[in-house]
Amino acid sequence: MRLILIAAGLIDMSGHHYMEARAFKETATQNGQECTILAHREIKDTIRDELGALPLFQLTPYQRLFHKWWLGQFLDFRVYGQMMCRELLNLNPGMVSASDVLVSTLTKARDMQGLALWLSRIPREKRPFVAINFMIDDISKPGSKTGEWRFRLKPALLYRVAFSRLRQELGNNRLLLSAGSTTFAQAMTRILGHPVLSFPIPVQHDLPTRRIDNTSAGKPPLIVFLGHMRKEKGADLIGSVIARVLEQSPDCRFLLQANPEGWEHRWRQEIGPIGAARVDIHRGEMTQDEYQDAMNRADLVLLPYNPAGYALQTSGIFSEAMAMERISVIPEGTWMADMSRKYGGGAVIFPRFEETAMAAAVCRALQGLPDLTRDMGTISSRWRESMGMKTFLQRILDAARPSDAASKAALQINS
Numbered sequence: 001m002r003l004i005l006i007a008a009g010l011i012d013m014s015g016h017h018y019m020e021a022r023a024f025k026e027t028a029t030q031n032g033q034e035c036t037i038l039a040h041r042e043i044k045d046t047i048r049d050e051l052g053a054l055p056l057f058q059l060t061p062y063q064r065l066f067h068k069w070w071l072g073q074f075l076d077f078r079v080y081g082q083m084m085c086r087e088l089l090n091l092n093p094g095m096v097s098a099s100d101v102l103v104s105t106l107t108k109a110r111d112m113q114g115l116a117l118w119l120s121r122i123p124r125e126k127r128p129f130v131a132i133n134f135m136i137d138d139i140s141k142p143g144s145k146t147g148e149w150r151f152r153l154k155p156a157l158l159y160r161v162a163f164s165r166l167r168q169e170l171g172n173n174r175l176l177l178s179a180g181s182t183t184f185a186q187a188m189t190r191i192l193g194h195p196v197l198s199f200p201i202p203v204q205h206d207l208p209t210r211r212i213d214n215t216s217a218g219k220p221p222l223i224v225f226l227g228h229m230r231k232e233k234g235a236d237l238i239g240s241v242i243a244r245v246l247e248q249s250p251d252c253r254f255l256l257q258a259n260p261e262g263w264e265h266r267w268r269q270e271i272g273p274i275g276a277a278r279v280d281i282h283r284g285e286m287t288q289d290e291y292q293d294a295m296n297r298a299d300l301v302l303l304p305y306n307p308a309g310y311a312l313q314t315s316g317i318f319s320e321a322m323a324m325e326r327i328s329v330i331p332e333g334t335w336m337a338d339m340s341r342k343y344g345g346g347a348v349i350f351p352r353f354e355e356t357a358m359a360a361a362v363c364r365a366l367q368g369l370p371d372l373t374r375d376m377g378t379i380s381s382r383w384r385e386s387m388g389m390k391t392f393l394q395r396i397l398d399a400a401r402p403s404d405a406a407s408k409a410a411l412q413i414n415s
Helices: 014-032 045-051 072-089 109-120 153-170 181-192 240-248 262-273 272-278 288-297 317-325 335-343 354-368 368-372 376-386 389-414
Strands: 003-007 033-041 054-057 103-104 129-135 140-142 149-151 175-179 224-225 252-257 278-281 301-304 327-331 347-350
Touching: 003 014, 014 033, 014 045, 014 389, 033 045, 045 140, 054 072, 072 109, 072 153, 103 109, 109 153, 129 153, 129 389, 153 175, 153 181, 175 181, 175 272, 175 389, 181 327, 181 335, 224 288, 224 335, 240 262, 240 272, 240 354, 252 262, 252 272, 252 288, 262 272, 272 278, 301 317, 301 354, 317 327, 317 335, 317 376, 327 335, 327 354, 327 368, 335 347, 335 376, 354 368, 368 376
Parallel strands: 003 033, 003 103, 033 054, 103 129, 129 175, 224 252, 224 301, 252 278, 301 327, 327 347
Antiparallel strands: 140 149
């Protein structure tokens, strides 16, 4: 059984695509399984060589081909699917077999369409087991209250069309669908009319941790705000939040990631000169070493996300913080809040998406840091056992092996 990972966003060492692909490769190797990673065609040579990745895809998961008119979403779905089909057909004909497991960890409707078109072009006896995982929520829109949402009709329709074609090409017993949160899985089940299971999210937890205890070392606590910045992640509020926190806790420190770099100017203006000495800003992408160093030095991980956009989605940064015994500040009405309650800690929750509530939650976390961190070793251990890439991949393999045995038996009977 060979594992094949679709990683169209894998270009360099920044972001979760590299971390995910590396974790996938390492876990497969530990299991004694051959693994092939299908990456973006502009992947850096060093990453290609390290992971043995194959440059293939022209577009990342986030690039749109058509934007401006109401038919743009349908045209993007159609053309992207055709492009992905052609790219997969460029693979060596002997590279994929029925005993292989193809994994798509970050799947949209257009990716399912591309896979379905490709599968329709190769012999049925060579079609692999396919494991689809949904990570990006493009099916919901906010409701009137926190945590409420409604379906977006066009994306839902496209998902249903693509899945119908994919199931036709594979059959139910050669197809596994999953999502990171129970709510997301239930929503996708409704859309597709097919069971979507709740799975651990595919992030790397087996990273060397060199935890730095700032308070024991006599240093002020460090609060980090990391990732690719968007308004939905609270990037336009963070400057005011920090200014409020520093008014009440002037000794704490902040490390912010300005990615894109344009956020730095706005944050500096909003924080003001009084906080200049307390706030460090990293411009642009972080390498894996820089990101891990920031998490190792952190006392608090600030995730001031808008719950309207995170009713269904998971968070890799929150998962990594839980695995690394870091306390997070997170919004109510999200998967993160549900997980914190389920595991008995790991976070302080703010009730509303506004500056005062966020700043108050940060201050509560700073004041209660000794108590909050007391049980984090146990919480983190439970999290690492039940979440992350190892468990994610094992769930896929458990589902694929019975299917593989059934396929072999059918081939023997037919022969």
